[in-house]
Amino acid sequence: MLRAEIIAQCLAMNEAGLNHGVSGNISARCGDRMLITPSGTDYTKMTREMIASIDLGDPEGAFEGPLKPSSEWRFHHAIMAARSDVNSIVHAHPIYCTALAMARKPIPAAHYMVAIFGGADVRCSGYATFGTKALSDEALAALDGRTACLLANHGMIALGATLDQAMWRATELEVLAHQYCVSLTIGGPVILDDAAIDETLVEIATYGKQDV
Numbered sequence: 001m002l003r004a005e006i007i008a009q010c011l012a013m014n015e016a017g018l019n020h021g022v023s024g025n026i027s028a029r030c031g032d033r034m035l036i037t038p039s040g041t042d043y044t045k046m047t048r049e050m051i052a053s054i055d056l057g058d059p060e061g062a063f064e065g066p067l068k069p070s071s072e073w074r075f076h077h078a079i080m081a082a083r084s085d086v087n088s089i090v091h092a093h094p095i096y097c098t099a100l101a102m103a104r105k106p107i108p109a110a111h112y113m114v115a116i117f118g119g120a121d122v123r124c125s126g127y128a129t130f131g132t133k134a135l136s137d138e139a140l141a142a143l144d145g146r147t148a149c150l151l152a153n154h155g156m157i158a159l160g161a162t163l164d165q166a167m168w169r170a171t172e173l174e175v176l177a178h179q180y181c182v183s184l185t186i187g188g189p190v191i192l193d194d195a196a197i198d199e200t201l202v203e204i205a206t207y208g209k210q211d212v
């Protein structure tokens with residue numbers, strides 16, 4: 001069931017233009033293991049058996065499956081092991097998030113929707129080579145107290161309690177990045193103060209996570 005849901009979300013991610021080719025990857029917690037999309041596999045040809053399973057307690061990430069897990073399994077693994085609030089992770093290279101990440105620009109409180117990611121900004125991590133433990137460490141630091149981050153000169157990560165929630169956040173993050181980029185071209189946004197974001201955080205807690 002969860003495997004089928006991962007495949008459906010991969011197809012939806014490409015359909016929505018959030019990802020191009022096979023650069024993105026999706027994971028979901030399954031008991032004390034993590035299911036993750038395999039490396040370099042065309043989503044339209046992906047079957048449930050092809051999804052790799054990794055023990056969350058094993059730092060070396062020994063996997064089960066016919067195909068190697070995504071080359072980015074390390075940060076999925078590190079985030080899921082460190083964050084009990086996270087059951088699903090979406091990683092992709094959408095255009096506007098990646099454009100900001102290439103400029104190493106975090107997203108400030110230019111719109112109240114930034115609060116759905118947990119605070120007054122979405123950070124951009126430091127740079128590290130894809131697939132490395134160094135990148136995992138950078139991602140974990142940028143995600144502290146947040147449910148999304150940009151990865152320097154690379155892309156983005158969105159987290160969720162469910163696959164739907166992680167994909168919702170990934171979609172909203174790309175919309176916010178697009179809006180922020182356009183705003184920068186007309187002189188730049190007015191940034192909301194901490195009180196406005198704190199109030200929004202209270203409203204989000206009241207209305208529920210996907211109702212803002």
Ligand SMILES: [Zn+2]
Pocket residue numbers: 023024072091092093130154155
């Ligand atoms: Zn990537």
